[in-house]
Amino acid sequence: MKRTPTAEEREREAKKLRLLEELEDTWLPYLTPKDDEFYQQWQLKYPKLILREASSVSEELHKEVQEAFLTLHKHGCLFRDLVRIQGKDLLTPVSRILIGNPGCTYKYLNTRLFTVPWPVKGSNIKYPEAEIAAACETFLKLNDYLQIETIQALEELAAKEKANEDAVPLCMSADFPRVGMGSSYDGQDEVDIKSRAAYNVTLLNFMDPQKMPYLKEEPYFGMGKMAVSWHHDENLVDRSAVAVYSYSCEGMVCSAKKQPCPEEESDDDSHFEGRDPDIWHVGFKISWDIETPGLAIPLHQGDCYFMLDDLNATHQHCVLAGSQPRFSSTHRVAEVEFEWLRQFWFQGNRYRKCTDWWCQPMAQLEALWKKMEGVTNAVLHEVKREGLPVEQRNEILTAILASLTARQNLRREWHARCQSRIARTLPADQKPECRPYWEKDDVSMPLPFDLTDIVSELRGQLLEAKP
Ligand code: DGR
Ligand code: NI
Numbered sequence: 001m002k003r004t005p006t007a008e009e010r011e012r013e014a015k016k017l018r019l020l021e022e023l024e025d026t027w028l029p030y031l032t033p034k035d036d037e038f039y040q041q042w043q044l045k046y047p048k049l050i051l052r053e054a055s056s057v058s059e060e061l062h063k064e065v066q067e068a069f070l071t072l073h074k075h076g077c078l079f080r081d082l083v084r085i086q087g088k089d090l091l092t093p094v095s096r097i098l099i100g101n102p103g104c105t106y107k108y109l110n111t112r113l114f115t116v117p118w119p120v121k122g123s124n125i126k127y128p129e130a131e132i133a134a135a136c137e138t139f140l141k142l143n144d145y146l147q148i149e150t151i152q153a154l155e156e157l158a159a160k161e162k163a164n165e166d167a168v169p170l171c172m173s174a175d176f177p178r179v180g181m182g183s184s185y186d187g188q189d190e191v192d193i194k195s196r197a198a199y200n201v202t203l204l205n206f207m208d209p210q211k212m213p214y215l216k217e218e219p220y221f222g223m224g225k226m227a228v229s230w231h232h233d234e235n236l237v238d239r240s241a242v243a244v245y246s247y248s249c250e251g252m253v254c255s256a257k258k259q260p261c262p263e264e265e266s267d268d269d270s271h272f273e274g275r276d277p278d279i280w281h282v283g284f285k286i287s288w289d290i291e292t293p294g295l296a297i298p299l300h301q302g303d304c305y306f307m308l309d310d311l312n313a314t315h316q317h318c319v320l321a322g323s324q325p326r327f328s329s330t331h332r333v334a335e336v337e338f339e340w341l342r343q344f345w346f347q348g349n350r351y352r353k354c355t356d357w358w359c360q361p362m363a364q365l366e367a368l369w370k371k372m373e374g375v376t377n378a379v380l381h382e383v384k385r386e387g388l389p390v391e392q393r394n395e396i397l398t399a400i401l402a403s404l405t406a407r408q409n410l411r412r413e414w415h416a417r418c419q420s421r422i423a424r425t426l427p428a429d430q431k432p433e434c435r436p437y438w439e440k441d442d443v444s445m446p447l448p449f450d451l452t453d454i455v456s457e458l459r460g461q462l463l464e465a466k467p
Contacts, residue, residue, distance in 0.1 A: 009086060019290060020219065027222040030283070030294035032275050038295070045292050046284055047160070048311035050153045054302030061145060062302045066247050068138035069204070069327040071131045072097060077116070077354045078206050079347075079430060082423060083109035089420040093212045094227055094319075099139045100201030102357060105343075106334040107235045108203070112343035115201055116354040118143070125357065132354055139329060143199050146243035146304065146331050150197035153306055154241065158189060196240040196309070199331040208325040215321055220285070221294045224277045228319040230285065233312050233332070240333035242307045246299040248280045248326040280322035284315050296320060341365055342414045345435035348426070369436065376404075377446035380454065383461070397462045404458070408451040 005013070031038040042049065054062065072078060078095035098106055102117035102125065117125045118140035119133070127133035207227050209215065215225040233242055275281050275296040282305060285294040297305065307317070319328075344351075344362055351358055382388070383396050417423065418434040426432070438445050447454070 005086060013086070015288070019288075022290065023220065028220050028290055028294065030221040030223060030274075030285075030296055032273075032281075032296050033298065034273055037293075041293055042295060045286065046295060046311075046315070048157065048308040049284060049295075049297075049315075050306040050308060051297060052149060052304040052306070054300060054304075057145075057302060057304065061142065064138050065142050065245060065329070066302075066327075068135035069206070069247055069329075071135045072204065072354075073206060073327075075129060075132055075353065077132065078204065079350050081109070081111050081113075082346075082417075082420075082426070082432065083111045084417065085109055089417060089422050091422055093207055093215060095206045097204045097354070098201055099136055099204065100199075100334070103361070104200050104334055105337075105340065106201050106203060106332065107337060107339075107343075108233070111346075112339065113203070113347075114340075114344060114351060114358050116351070117357050125355070127355065128353070139202055139204075142245060142329060143202060143331055146245065146306075147197050147199055149304070150199075150241045150243050150306055150308070151193055154193045154197060154308060157308055158193070192239075196237070196333065198240075198333055199243065201334045202329045202331045205319075205328045205330065206325070207321070209321045209323060210325075212321075218283065218318065218320065220290075221283070221296075223275060223281070223283055223294070223296055223318075223320050225321040226283075226318050227280075227321045227326075230283075230316045230318045232287075232316055233307075235335045235337065236312065237333040237335055239309050239313075241309070242312060243331040244282075244305050244307075245329040245331075246280065246282075246301075246303050246305070246326065247328065248299060248301055248322055249324045250279075250301050250322075251324075275320065276322075278323040280324075280326050281320040283318040283320050285317075286315050299326075341369060341436065342410075342434070345433040346414065346418065348430040348432060350430055352429075366436065374446055376400075380447075380458075383458070394462060397458055401455070401458050401462065404451055404455050408455055411449065411451070 031041055033039075078097045080095050081092045083090055083092055092109075096113065098113035098115050099118050100106075100115040101120060102115065102123055104115045105112050106115075107113070116132075116136060117123065118136045119125050120140065125133075125136075127136065205228075209225065209227070212227075215227065216229060218224060218226050218230075220230075236242070276298070280299045281296040282299060283294060283296050286292050299305070307315075341362070344358065379396065379400055383393055383400075415434050415437070418432040423432045436449075438449050440448055440450075
């Protein structure tokens, strides 16, 4: 079932189309390290994007992390997600797993992932396999390392910004003590830096391009095949950083492909080579900007990049596929939110493979939810009670109608998501389960799953009562 796009979504889509129209059939310019202006543009327009090449990370950590990726892959812990983008159900070409603090979740593209817990101090997590336990511990170790690197990078950025601020001519600021202008002395900066680097989850990604022949072409710059289209990361703590460890399995690239083609060389724009399609890259652009060139940053085995401060809000990024398989570990400060039960069961039984951590919390949550059904039922009885003053009845009716309507809409949307054609193609252990769900004749449930009749009855009562 198709959801009607919101006004905001329609406007965004129209704006995107206008941008694409403006381009007609020319590409926008983008830069790679082969271009002379590359580093200058990076420093000028993308200063909050940081790259730490593989050589800056210890060989031991590389080895451990890369083994951990392969272990999780071997145990079948990564899954393609059945996400929902602008009302469409899509299976991502990238497989993923979320690892992080026990009880944490991360929602992206309308899909909430639940952490396979990593063994934080004081926890006592059980794993079905010693190898999976070791892998989770490794990603916690990588998390600690990337957190330290992020704090250092944020401190350098703050120092750089401070230096720029101090370079502002004194006449513009002499009368004003510098308070509330970013350069405070109360240690708030330090607190902000720490909290914006306090990664609580990592979202692991994997894709083998040779097994994914239908990748989209990058539409604005002609950067080639994308594993992940242009986007902002969602549901992160405001201005928090994202740190990425990139593990592309290089070293098997066919060198015969590297012969230049003579005809193409004689072309007018032969000086513009573009990015190497065998190498994985991360692409960056400024949102709604077609003046500033985009960047394609090559990512070799073990390279790390960091998105600091508001970079994720002001810029979009995409992942450009190379020719070899690639893993990445993307460390984030996920926001805490709700909406868990349906999200969890929608993902079938995939979590069982790596952890049983969520069994008990989900059972508990479902029991509480069931109590809530009982309470909803009690409220509906109260509205019908004889002798209830009209004002009071209307007050209750108005208060519950909105939430019951929302509840009904969400139930319908999730029921449809579970029934989608693409959902039916998934293997048994990943098949979406619509839960909670119950049939009309289920005597253990006080109210029906489908609230359509109840909602329209309440609407009628409210109209009736209004003069
Ligand atoms: O280098 C990488 O593998 C980058 C991965 C990446 O950009 N992930 N982004 C997300 O997972 C994402 C997508 C949409 C909304 N929120 C997060
Ligand atoms: Ni992203």
